Amino acid sequence: MDQNRTDLAARLDDVVVGLRQLTSTRADLSLTAAATLATLQRCGPARLTELASTEGVSQPSMTALIARLAGQGLVDRAADPRDGRAVVLSLTDAGADLLTRRRTERAARLAGPLADLDDADVERIEAALPALSRLAGVLQH
Amino acid sequence: MDQNRTDLAARLDDVVVGLRQLTSTRADLSLTAAATLATLQRCGPARLTELASTEGVSQPSMTALIARLAGQGLVDRAADPRDGRAVVLSLTDAGADLLTRRRTERAARLAGPLADLDDADVERIEAALPALSRLAGVLQH
DNA sequence: TATTGTTATACTCTATAACTATA
DNA sequence: TATAGTTATAGAGTATAACAATA
Numbered sequence: 001m002d003q004n005r006t007d008l009a010a011r012l013d014d015v016v017v018g019l020r021q022l023t024s025t026r027a028d029l030s031l032t033a034a035a036t037l038a039t040l041q042r043c044g045p046a047r048l049t050e051l052a053s054t055e056g057v058s059q060p061s062m063t064a065l066i067a068r069l070a071g072q073g074l075v076d077r078a079a080d081p082r083d084g085r086a087v088v089l090s091l092t093d094a095g096a097d098l099l100t101r102r103r104t105e106r107a108a109r110l111a112g113p114l115a116d117l118d119d120a121d122v123e124r125i126e127a128a129l130p131a132l133s134r135l136a137g138v139l140q141h
Numbered sequence: 142m143d144q145n146r147t148d149l150a151a152r153l154d155d156v157v158v159g160l161r162q163l164t165s166t167r168a169d170l171s172l173t174a175a176a177t178l179a180t181l182q183r184c185g186p187a188r189l190t191e192l193a194s195t196e197g198v199s200q201p202s203m204t205a206l207i208a209r210l211a212g213q214g215l216v217d218r219a220a221d222p223r224d225g226r227a228v229v230l231s232l233t234d235a236g237a238d239l240l241t242r243r244r245t246e247r248a249a250r251l252a253g254p255l256a257d258l259d260d261a262d263v264e265r266i267e268a269a270l271p272a273l274s275r276l277a278g279v280l281q282h
Numbered sequence: 283t284a285t286t287g288t289t290a291t292a293c294t295c296t297a298t299a300a301c302t303a304t305a
Numbered sequence: 306t307a308t309a310g311t312t313a314t315a316g317a318g319t320a321t322a323a324c325a326a327t328a
Contacts, residue, residue, distance in 0.1 A: 107150040110150035110153060115146060117276060122149065127268070127269065128269030134262060136156050
């Protein structure tokens, strides 16, 4: 059983790499930039240090990234009224729009190949999706 | 039905992004470097221009990448006996070893969360894996 | 003193343009 | 001429170290 799950993990990883490549954008926003916007949307306004830690980049890198994103009007910087050292970052409407557009584009890139599968395959994927979500969600916390 | 599949594509993309992050390495090799080694392993020896096109980078970028990989002993450069302009790149044993090690590490990172799922979830993922492989494979050709 | 964030500097990876060598 | 690859140069994105301001 353990052996089974190790093998399953390897095969699943292959599939994930393949699917990720299928939808990869390679333009627009960097991977970290997109992830940061998504985090701001999912979790609401956050501090710079908090974001840097969540995305796994250094504080100076996040400073630079936020400067770029703010320059593009995708995030908003505000002083924290209760802590003069801190800044609070939040997603702007333009940032949310961009995320929506990206998600639509990525889904569209999956939709073509998905249409080529037969109904049984689609049903199996659909049935596994909640389990895969739980698997992916483990790290979110 | 079409609407269903569009929705399925969006949810699947979310899961793929999450799982990709779960296994991401952020060290070792760049994304393109790993993909290039994997391509050499999957498809055998190839020319530089061919690799650049497959990985979606410019020819000069691939020149630089191959120089780095060759410097690390991960790929081998050889002159093409039938075309004096061309070079033929191939994966070395060390390159293959590195790929194996990376796959093991990535699978290990999935194995933990996978162990937290109940058996029914694991079975559903297992049942969907061939379908997901077919989905991911569509672009490979 | 510790924490939040910025600035200075350097390294990696990428791109476009201009070049060399072979077909 | 066209094609395979390299070199020159510049820009994005990242890191570590040193700094300023506030708690």
